[in-house]
Amino acid sequence: MEYYNYLKSLHLIFVITWFAGLFYIVRLFVYQIEAAQKPSPEKEILQKQYKIMTYRLWYIITWPSAVLASIFAFWMLLFTDLGQAWLKMPWMHVKLGFVFVLYLYHGKCHQIFKQLQNDEVKYTTNFMRLWNEGATIILFAVVFLVILKNAVNWIYGVVGIFLFSLLIMLGFKFYKRIRERNQS
Numbered sequence: 001m002e003y004y005n006y007l008k009s010l011h012l013i014f015v016i017t018w019f020a021g022l023f024y025i026v027r028l029f030v031y032q033i034e035a036a037q038k039p040s041p042e043k044e045i046l047q048k049q050y051k052i053m054t055y056r057l058w059y060i061i062t063w064p065s066a067v068l069a070s071i072f073a074f075w076m077l078l079f080t081d082l083g084q085a086w087l088k089m090p091w092m093h094v095k096l097g098f099v100f101v102l103y104l105y106h107g108k109c110h111q112i113f114k115q116l117q118n119d120e121v122k123y124t125t126n127f128m129r130l131w132n133e134g135a136t137i138i139l140f141a142v143v144f145l146v147i148l149k150n151a152v153n154w155i156y157g158v159v160g161i162f163l164f165s166l167l168i169m170l171g172f173k174f175y176k177r178i179r180e181r182n183q184s
Contacts, residue, residue, distance in 0.1 A: 004080045011072035014065045019139055021062025025109055026132040028054045029116060033128060036121045051117055058113055066106055095145040102138045126176065133168045137161050
């Protein structure tokens with residue numbers, strides 16, 4: 001059991017750093033998109049700096065954290081008795097579904113990262129601010145599933161996540177109005 005707890009601790013550490021990277025990379029995307037709208041030479045100076053920052057964050061923190069979190073998760077689930085028992089539980093199936101969505105989110109962030117590294121701006125700052133909440137929603141879902149360990153009560157959690165998402169969007173619209181008023 002102690003062996004399992006070491007794996008679980010390492011998994012949790014790398015999940016935390018993975019999410020930290022996902023939260024911050026999208027914030028940097030917002031800054032990169034804003035920099036693309038600046039006049040020269042400010043635009044070029046900011047873009048160069050943000051490219052360095054996103055590159056380091058993505059390849060030194062976020063990707064390694066995702067890989068290591070996954071390795072320790074698979075190790076726990078496949079090579080420990082407790083992990084194998086959890087694989088038979090419905091709540092774990094739901095959690096793994098959310099983890100799959102997290103991988104998709106990470107992949108889309110990678111695509112956006114590559115586009116911005118090539119000076120291709122395909123999204124607005126407003127889209128990126130909303131996109132940033134995707135990781136938050138996934139995090140809430142996974143944490144509640146892991147703590148409650150109940151595949152039925154996760155429905156209440158999903159309803160809560162949607163309500164939370166609605167609050168985030170309303171907060172976003174309110175914040176956008178304040179920013180627009182302050183710019184005038």
